Amino acid sequence: MSKDRLIIFDTTLRDGEQSPGASMTRDEKVRIAKMLEKMGVDVIEAGFAIASVGDFESVRAVADAVKNSTVCSLARTGAEDIDRAAEALRSAESGRIHTFIATSPIHMEYKLRMAPDNVVERAVAAVKHARNLVADVEFSCEDASRSEYDFMCRIIEQVIDAGARTINLPDTVGYGEPGEYGEMVSRLMNAIPNADKAVFSVHCHNDLGLAVANSLSAVMHGARQVECTINGLGERAGNASLEELVMAVRTRADIFPVEVSVDATQIVPTSRLVSSITGFPVQPNKAIVGANAFAHESGIHQDGVLKYRETYEIMRAEDVGWNANKLVLGKHSGRAAFKARLEELGISLDNQAALNLAFTRFKELADKKHEIFDEDLQALMSDVQPEESDVKYRFIGLEAVSKTGLKPRADIELAVDNTPQQASAEGDGPVDAAFKATEMLVNSGANLLLYSVNAITSGTDSQGEVQVRLEKDGTIVNGNGADTDIIIASVKAYLDALNLLEAGVLKAHPQRGI
Numbered sequence: 001m002s003k004d005r006l007i008i009f010d011t012t013l014r015d016g017e018q019s020p021g022a023s024m025t026r027d028e029k030v031r032i033a034k035m036l037e038k039m040g041v042d043v044i045e046a047g048f049a050i051a052s053v054g055d056f057e058s059v060r061a062v063a064d065a066v067k068n069s070t071v072c073s074l075a076r077t078g079a080e081d082i083d084r085a086a087e088a089l090r091s092a093e094s095g096r097i098h099t100f101i102a103t104s105p106i107h108m109e110y111k112l113r114m115a116p117d118n119v120v121e122r123a124v125a126a127v128k129h130a131r132n133l134v135a136d137v138e139f140s141c142e143d144a145s146r147s148e149y150d151f152m153c154r155i156i157e158q159v160i161d162a163g164a165r166t167i168n169l170p171d172t173v174g175y176g177e178p179g180e181y182g183e184m185v186s187r188l189m190n191a192i193p194n195a196d197k198a199v200f201s202v203h204c205h206n207d208l209g210l211a212v213a214n215s216l217s218a219v220m221h222g223a224r225q226v227e228c229t230i231n232g233l234g235e236r237a238g239n240a241s242l243e244e245l246v247m248a249v250r251t252r253a254d255i256f257p258v259e260v261s262v263d264a265t266q267i268v269p270t271s272r273l274v275s276s277i278t279g280f281p282v283q284p285n286k287a288i289v290g291a292n293a294f295a296h297e298s299g300i301h302q303d304g305v306l307k308y309r310e311t312y313e314i315m316r317a318e319d320v321g322w323n324a325n326k327l328v329l330g331k332h333s334g335r336a337a338f339k340a341r342l343e344e345l346g347i348s349l350d351n352q353a354a355l356n357l358a359f360t361r362f363k364e365l366a367d368k369k370h371e372i373f374d375e376d377l378q379a380l381m382s383d384v385q386p387e388e389s390d391v392k393y394r395f396i397g398l399e400a401v402s403k404t405g406l407k408p409r410a411d412i413e414l415a416v417d418n419t420p421q422q423a424s425a426e427g428d429g430p431v432d433a434a435f436k437a438t439e440m441l442v443n444s445g446a447n448l449l450l451y452s453v454n455a456i457t458s459g460t461d462s463q464g465e466v467q468v469r470l471e472k473d474g475t476i477v478n479g480n481g482a483d484t485d486i487i488i489a490s491v492k493a494y495l496d497a498l499n500l501l502e503a504g505v506l507k508a509h510p511q512r513g514i
């Protein structure tokens with residue numbers, strides 16, 4: 001059965017820009033409009049031409065730049081607004097004037113201070129005037145969801161007769177509830193005698209978090225245009241988000257009687273562009289475009305996704321413009337994801353015991369750190385690889401005290417040949433103190449040639465990786481250690497180097513010397 005087309009009307013550049021702090025320059029609007037055009041959005045509302053010279057210029061620049069989408073300007077019902085919109089759209093390949101007036105009793109009485117008859121007159125005059133300037137005219141009953149049904153029937157019938165080809169029923173203040181709002185759309189469409197001459201549209205705000213639900217309900221009840229924005233940007237709590245609407249209709253094609261012609265792989269790049277231009281970050285758990293939308297940290301989910309992606313994913317990350325889904329390693333992860341990531345990094349573990357040992361170390365680290373990155377794993381594994389049971393020096397514990405006005409001190413506990421031993425020393429800093437305490441126990445006589453620290457990943461909970469270069473009797477070795485505690489990482493690196501010296505590393509592990 002063939003499906004109706006759902007017109008995607010993007011208003012990121014108009015209602016999206018009404019988010020306090022989201023103003024965009026003309027050139028920024030053109031960049032976003034080009035992306036929307038590439039995505040295949042049907043209508044781009046580029047601004048409100050009468051609002052300012054800058055907005056007029058933006059609408060004009062978008063009309064110049066965009067050829068494959070209809071470009072639209074908002075206008076109140078006054079002739080001056082409509083003339084300004086038409087002027088800004090003059091170069092558009094396909095231009096639309098979107099005129100509106102509030103139809104709810106509260107708006108008519110307190111804001112417009114107009115009698116309902118007067119509102120009807122203004123609306124009809126506006127549509128007629130706009131139709132003399134462009135062929136494509138949309139009319140919105142602002143605050144439709146709080147408007148009286150009979151009054152809407154009356155005004156809509158007359159504006160359709162006057163030439164409006166799209167009738168928009170905005171839930172301006174986000175008051176609608178999906179069942180009631182959807183029913184309003186179908187009731188109007190059924191009752192208005194000339195309704196078949198127009199496309200019915202919805203424009204929902206998110207004050208109760210229902211913008212997408214209301215829009216989708218309206219679609220189920222006959223609406224064939226949805227007005228929306230990238231990332232759900234928009235006045236107050238925002239508008240219905242384009243990405244959610246498009247992917248809901250696509251993913252639940254089994255229930256929605258419509259199809260959209262948008263190239264969804266452009267969604268994530270466009271979302272990023274809008275976010276970087278407006279400075280409005282996308283929350284990580286935002287549907288479709290949030291950083292976590294296709295990320296799995298839980299072991300059971302990761303195991304499921306590795307076995308069969310659809311166990312925990314209803315969409316493919318690639319289909320909306322991500323490179324791939326993500327298995328994030330953290331404290332909730334299991335062996336399946338851990339092993340898979342190690343294999344991707346070219347690290348293979350010979351047997352289950354080696355995997356278990358490495359996994360235990362990984363969990364210890366994950367308890368201290370939110371997310372384990374590839375670099376963390378590489379450091380962790382380089383720590384695990386040497387023959388654990390053979391090493392002479394093993395780190396057990398450390399307490400380092402560093403206090404303003406006091407000399408730093410370290411109390412250290414090591415296993416030397418499997419026998420626990422303790423020592424304390426003061427130093428120029430806590431690392432120096434820890435190394436001195438270590439030397440009290442190992443008495444290596446090695447020279448410290450280099451000490452370097454790197455934060456492996458970003459964030460104050462990142463692992464520090466320390467490299468220590470020691471020389472003894474002409475043999476030079478590099479030891480590495482990693483830990484979220486930089487003093488512990490330093491002692492681990494120091495002990496790693498001592499163990500390499502002890503093992504005569506240049507013969508046994510030539511790649512680890514220099």
Ligand SMILES: CC(=O)SCCNC(=O)CCNC(=O)[C@H](O)C(C)(C)COP(=O)(O)OP(=O)(O)OC[C@H]1O[C@@H](n2cnc3c(N)ncnc32)[C@H](O)[C@@H]1OP(=O)(O)O
Nearest residue numbers: 018048050051052076077078100101102111112142172235
């Ligand atoms: C629901 C929506 O999102 S509607 C779009 C909202 N967007 C914006 O308002 C952004 C751009 N707006 C602006 O730059 C300015 O408000 C302008 C340029 C449009 C108008 O500025 P001003 O002339 O200074 O008027 P102001 O904003 O103070 O008040 C709005 C006026 O428009 C009137 N008005 C509101 N809607 C309509 C309408 N659809 N048709 C006719 N007049 C309207 C109001 O009654 C008020 O008239 P009044 O001054 O006679 O009382």
Ligand SMILES: CC(C)C(=O)C(=O)O
Nearest residue numbers: 100140142170172203
């Ligand atoms: C002008 C209309 C479409 C609007 O933005 C609203 O009612 O929210």
